[in-house]
Amino acid sequence: MPRRLGILRSLLYYPFYPFWHAFFEDLGFSIVVSPPLSKEDFDQRHRHFVGDICLPIESAFYHVEAIKDRVDLLFLPRGNRIHEDTYVCPACAGFPYVVRHRVPALPDLLTINLTPFLPPDRSDLRRLRELGHSPAQVKSAYRKAQARYRAFVASLSSQPHLDRAIDRFVAAGPAACTPPTAAAQGTGAHILLLGMPYVLADPFVNQSILSTLEGFGCRVSTPMMRAPDLAHREVVIEGYAIYWNFAGMSVAVLEELLRAKQVDAVVYCSSFACGVDSLITPIIQSACQRCYDIPLCILTMDEHSEGSYLTVRMEAFLDCVNSRLAQAEPILNPATQDASHDG
Amino acid sequence: MKPHKVQFDNLIAPGPPLKDVVGTYPGIGVMSELVDGVDEVVDFKGRLVRPKPNGVSTLDLGTQFAPEGACLPFKLIMGNVMESLNRGANTVGMITENGPCRLGFYSLGMRLIFSDLGLGNGWLEFDNASVSRGYIKYFKDAYRETHGKRLSVWKVGQGFLVGFSRITAVEKLQEERNRLLAYEREAGSIKAAYEEGLALIRAVRSPLAMRGAVRKAMQKLHAVPIDRSRDTVRVAITGEVYCVVDPFANSDVEMRLARLGAEPLRVIWQVNYLRHKLHLDHFRKISHGRAVRAAKQYMGEDIGGDCNSNIGHAILAHQRGDDGMVHVKPFGCMLEFVSENLLQKVEEDLDFPILSLTLDDLSGEERINVRLQAFVDNLFRRKHNRRKEGR
Numbered sequence: 001m002p003r004r005l006g007i008l009r010s011l012l013y014y015p016f017y018p019f020w021h022a023f024f025e026d027l028g029f030s031i032v033v034s035p036p037l038s039k040e041d042f043d044q045r046h047r048h049f050v051g052d053i054c055l056p057i058e059s060a061f062y063h064v065e066a067i068k069d070r071v072d073l074l075f076l077p078r079g080n081r082i083h084e085d086t087y088v089c090p091a092c093a094g095f096p097y098v099v100r101h102r103v104p105a106l107p108d109l110l111t112i113n114l115t116p117f118l119p120p121d122r123s124d125l126r127r128l129r130e131l132g133h134s135p136a137q138v139k140s141a142y143r144k145a146q147a148r149y150r151a152f153v154a155s156l157s158s159q160p161h162l163d164r165a166i167d168r169f170v171a172a173g174p175a176a177c178t179p180p181t182a183a184a185q186g187t188g189a190h191i192l193l194l195g196m197p198y199v200l201a202d203p204f205v206n207q208s209i210l211s212t213l214e215g216f217g218c219r220v221s222t223p224m225m226r227a228p229d230l231a232h233r234e235v236v237i238e239g240y241a242i243y244w245n246f247a248g249m250s251v252a253v254l255e256e257l258l259r260a261k262q263v264d265a266v267v268y269c270s271s272f273a274c275g276v277d278s279l280i281t282p283i284i285q286s287a288c289q290r291c292y293d294i295p296l297c298i299l300t301m302d303e304h305s306e307g308s309y310l311t312v313r314m315e316a317f318l319d320c321v322n323s324r325l326a327q328a329e330p331i332l333n334p335a336t337q338d339a340s341h342d343g
Numbered sequence: 344m345k346p347h348k349v350q351f352d353n354l355i356a357p358g359p360p361l362k363d364v365v366g367t368y369p370g371i372g373v374m375s376e377l378v379d380g381v382d383e384v385v386d387f388k389g390r391l392v393r394p395k396p397n398g399v400s401t402l403d404l405g406t407q408f409a410p411e412g413a414c415l416p417f418k419l420i421m422g423n424v425m426e427s428l429n430r431g432a433n434t435v436g437m438i439t440e441n442g443p444c445r446l447g448f449y450s451l452g453m454r455l456i457f458s459d460l461g462l463g464n465g466w467l468e469f470d471n472a473s474v475s476r477g478y479i480k481y482f483k484d485a486y487r488e489t490h491g492k493r494l495s496v497w498k499v500g501q502g503f504l505v506g507f508s509r510i511t512a513v514e515k516l517q518e519e520r521n522r523l524l525a526y527e528r529e530a531g532s533i534k535a536a537y538e539e540g541l542a543l544i545r546a547v548r549s550p551l552a553m554r555g556a557v558r559k560a561m562q563k564l565h566a567v568p569i570d571r572s573r574d575t576v577r578v579a580i581t582g583e584v585y586c587v588v589d590p591f592a593n594s595d596v597e598m599r600l601a602r603l604g605a606e607p608l609r610v611i612w613q614v615n616y617l618r619h620k621l622h623l624d625h626f627r628k629i630s631h632g633r634a635v636r637a638a639k640q641y642m643g644e645d646i647g648g649d650c651n652s653n654i655g656h657a658i659l660a661h662q663r664g665d666d667g668m669v670h671v672k673p674f675g676c677m678l679e680f681v682s683e684n685l686l687q688k689v690e691e692d693l694d695f696p697i698l699s700l701t702l703d704d705l706s707g708e709e710r711i712n713v714r715l716q717a718f719v720d721n722l723f724r725r726k727h728n729r730r731k732e733g734r
Contacts, residue, residue, distance in 0.1 A: 051683045052674055052701065080443055080646045085344060087443035093646045094681025101641065101688040111643075234346040238355055240451045241346065243442035248347070255349045270412075275677040278412030279448040282455045283354075290459065291351045300412075 005029040005110070006071030008063040009036060011056060011092055012082070012115075014201040015153070015224060015231065017166050019116050020075070022148035026141035027133050034067040036163075037204040041066065042303065048103045054271040055205050055302050056198050057091055064099055064106075071107055073131075079113035083232035086245040089276055116149040117232050153228040160193070160210055160220045162201035188217035189321050192257055194250040194284065195269035196276070197224050197231070199301065206269050207307045209299070209314070213267075216318050221263070223249040226256065237283065244276050251283055258292045265295040265321040267314075272302035295321050356458040358465030359433045361488035366467070367432035369420040370394030372588035372613050376513050376545070380506025383548060385498050390489050392432040394423050397591035401426060406704045408456055414445060415673035415703050416585035419592055421453050425462065434465030434485075436478075443647045444678060507617075508550040512557045514612045516540050519564055521609060524601035526569040536563045576722040577606045579660035581653050582671035583679055586702055587611040593671045593702060594711045600669070603719040608665060610634075610656050611649075634659060641685050648678035657689045657697060666722045667696040669715070674703035696722060 005024055007013065013020075017033075024031055037059050045062045068074060080093035087093075096111045110131070112124035119142060120128065125135050133141075152169050159165040191213055199205050200222050213220050224231070227249060234241050235248025242248035250268075257263040266288050270277035281298055288296040297317045299310070358364075366387070368378060375393055382391055395401075397419050405422030424435050440447050450468050457464050467478050486494040520537045527533045540560025547556045578600055586592045587609065597607040619631040634655030635645055645651050653670060660668050670686055672679035683699045690697045698718045700711060 049684050050687055050699070051680050053680050079644070083344075085346070087647075089677055090443045090646050090648065090650070091677040091680050093443070094642075094650060094678070094685075097642055098681055098684040102684055230347055233344055235349055236346040237349045237351075238451070240448070241441060243447060248349075252347055252349050255351060258351075273412065273675045275412070275414065275445050275675055278410050278414075278675065279417075279445055279452045281412075282410055282452050286354055286455045286459065287351045291354055 003029055003073055004032050004071045006032050006034065006067045006074040006107070008060055008067065008076070009034045010060040010063050010202065011095070011198050012077050012088075014162050014166070014197045015156075015228065016077075016115060016149070018152040018169050019145045019149040020114060021170050023114065023141050023145035024075070026144055027128075027137065029073075032067060032071050034063040037062055037066070039204070042204070049098060052273050053091060054274040056196070056202065056271055057095060058303065059202070059205060060095060061099070061103070064103055068103070068105065068107055073108050073110050074106065075110045075112075075114075077114055078111040079115075079118075081118065082113075082115040082245055083117040085234040085243075086232060086248075087243050089244060089274075091275075115232075116146050156228055157225055160222050160225060162197060162222070162224055163203065166201075186214065186217050186219040188219065189264040189318065189325060190219045190221065190262060191321075192254065192263045192266045193220050193222050193269060194254060194266060195223075196246050196271075196274075197222075199269050199271055200224070205271065205301055207301065207305050207310045209267070209269060209310060212307075212311055212314050216314065218318065221253075221257070223253045226253045242280070247276050247280050250280065251287075254284060254287060258287065258294065263294065264325060265297070265317070267317070268296065268298045270298060270300050272300050295324065354458070355454050356461070356464045361485045364434045364465060364485045364489055365390050365392060365432045366434045366436055366465075366485075367392040367394060367424065367427035368436045369423050370396055370427075371420070371585060372590070373510055373513050373517075374613065377503075377506040377510045379545075380509045381499065381502035384502035384505055385494070388490065392427045392430055394427045397423055397589060401591070402704055408460065410452070412675055413452070414675050415592060416583070417445065417449055417452065418704055419585075419589065420449060421456070424453065428457075428462050434467060436467035436469060439468045504550045505548065507614075508553040509544060509547070510617075511614050512544045512547075512553050512560075513541065514614050515557060516544065516560050516564070518609070518612075519561060521597055521601070521607045523564060523567070523569055524598070525575045525604055525606045526571060526573055528568045528570050532567045533564065536567045539563050573604070574723075574726075575604055575606045576666035576719065576726055577608055577664075578719070578722070579656065579663075579665045579668040580607055580609045580671070581611055581649075581656040581660075581668060582700075583649055583673055583676055584611055584616055586671040586673055588613050588616075592673075593700070594706075594708045596669060596671060596700070596711065596715070599712060599715050600719065603716060605666075605719050605722065608660075610660070641688065646678065646681065650678040650682040653679070653682040654685050654689060657686055657695065658693070661689075661693045661695040666726060667698070667718065669718070670697055670699045672699065672701055674701050674706075696725070 007020060021031060042059065042062055045065055048061055076096035076099060078096050080088050080090065082088055100109060112120060112127055114120060120138060125138060128138050155169065156165060193200060210220060230249040230252050232245055234243060235252045237251060242251060254266065268281060268284050270281060285296060288294045368374065401419060401422035404425050405418030409418045409421050437450060439450055450466055454464060454466055467481060469478055483494050516537060520533055523533050540563045543556050543560050547553050580587060580596060588611065597609060600607040615630065631652050634652035637655035637658045638651045641654050642651050657668050670683065672683060686697050686699060689695065698714065700714065
């Protein structure tokens with residue numbers, strides 16, 4: 001009977017799951033992914049950690065709890081780098097250690113560094129050998145998974161819903177991913193939705209903001225659609241390296257679209273207490289308001305966020321954007337009015 | 344892979360012309376002692392604004408203009424720098440690093456905000472990883488333009504020796520002060536002696552004479568009458584560097600502990616931090632590297648910042664026989680979230696009390712005081728219980 005390997009549907013699951021899936025399937029694991037989180041589950045679960053942390057990491061703890069009794073082995077990606085040029089958010093890098101020492105009754109843990117850009121190092125190979133996989137097997141699986149990941153990334157350009165794209169790709173391969181979804185074809189304002197992939201792709205964390213925007217008929221672009229290769233590349237702005245992966249991607253895509261004058265408004269979806277977002281938003285703010293005069297809305301997500309509240313807020317913001325589009329000369333500058341934080 | 348370059352027009356306002364440069368730096372803990380030493384030897388002739396120590400107005404300025412989610416060190420450093428800019432400075436020099444902590448973004452964040460506010464916007468980054476930002480050249484050029492002569496490398500080196508020996512001496516004196524504080528017979532007498540000793544150290548202009556000054560200052564401290572028979576507990580203090588070394592940021596947690604009858608033992612000093620960055624701390628009893636190694640059983644790899652060393656410091660403090668530990672961290676620090684959680688595990692495993700204090704612009708003094716009181720009470724009770732059982 002194949003061993004059941006658990007993978008959390010959070011953090012680096014977006015966008016690496018197709019890669020992990022191919023890798024572990026090739027090694028003969030049967031893969032169990034934790035179910036999407038609902039508000040009720042979230043409220044009922046135990047809190048196994050202390051301190052202040054962003055919603056994506058908080059929800060990752062609940063994913064651990066949802067899945068830990070159903071698997072023989074739990075995979076938690078390790079390491080503070082997924083590529084030699086960039087760092088993972090330190091709280092993400094420390095997450096496996098916090099889980100190991102704080103969550104009770106865990107199954108066996110598989111904490112290895114497994115990304116499409118850094119091959120497994122010696123300690124990871126040793127750990128996999130303990131599980132009965134020779135380095136040659138691992139290397140061949142790794143190469144196959146890399147090819148699979150490249151195909152996945154190439155299919156993303158027309159799909160704002162990363163979570164659905166992952167499900168479809170894993171179920172049916174690249175062929176299933178070509179038809180563009182409603183948002184990519186929308187006729188309304190072109191909204192650039194920025195933020196970390198694990199915020200933009202997780203409907204629990206972002207309160208289904210993509211569906212909300214689609215409901216208003218907007219055309220939505222996300223960084224993962226536009227420049228997925230920047231997820232692991234260092235982006236340099238004014239001589240400063242943006243050394244967290246995923247963070248530079250937002251800034252680079254913003255620059256590209258603003259320069260081409262292709263975007264009508266920008267929405268930045270950040271999470272409360274996220275250290276990376278707190279210092280990336282000033283760049284976005286200055287670029288949108290001072291350099292290009294484009295409406296910007298910064299949303300802060302936490303466990304108290306409400307779906308209906310988000311709808312009202314987006315409605316008001318889009319009213320501003322649309323009235324601005326209707327007039328040749330804008331009479332007011334929505335940027336200065338809408339760029340406020342909310343908890 | 345080559346980095347992807349991004350360019351926005353007019354994103355950052357340009358700095359002042361070199362001939363108008365008036366420099367400043369963030370006042371962190373005893374940083375001014377180091378820079379004063381350099382200034383006295385090199386003599387910047389009023390082209391350097393000495394920052395004021397942090398205060399309530401600093402925090403107000405910082406919280407008013409900094410991003411809401413930025414950490415306390417960012418807000419305090421920004422407020423401090425803005426106060427100096429309002430007093431005539433126009434160029435800021437501060438250290439930076441290349442990940443994974445937010446420190447590497449401090450200067451970019453502040454430059455963006457200062458560009459919005461129209462404040463002086465010259466910037467000088469002292470990058471400890473590389474000199475690629477060309478700060479040495481900038482510094483030399485600015486000195487030539489403002490003073491009309493070349494900057495002497497010899498003098499700068501000499502200045503650094505004076506400054507470094509001074510900051511070492513001051514922190515040594517603080518360490519001794521902390522050791523004695525809980526035993527003083529008359530409230531405030533140790534502090535007065537410490538101020539006298541500080542004046543002696545500040546008057547010294549050469550690294551060679553520093554030894555004698557430190558000895559005299561120590562004698563002043565030891566001359567204060569103390570009560571050795573008093574029952575105290577020893578509490579290690581660790582945490583995020585800025586929060587530990589800046590007395591305003593941590594509401595002077597050392598003094599508060601001493602007033603409660605505990606002996607504060609600070610394990611993170613600014614000199615040690617500089618030594619660590621310069622790789623000079625390998626043979627010291629309390630060092631960053633030693634602490635990181637001690638944390639190995641809890642953290643398999645070093646994830647950066649002070650996370651691993653804090654866990655290690657807790658283990659070392661337990662081995663040293665300290666009664667407890669206070670861990671200070673800024674709200675929203677990504678690294679300290681990890682260490683705070685693992686410290687709870689250390690606390691359970693070693694039966695070693697650890698208090699994590701989260702600091703931000705809303706952490707009131709009284710809150711910290713009440714938590715410290717409860718913690719110290721607890722430590723005394725544990726000590727007495729242990730003694731009873733031992734009998």
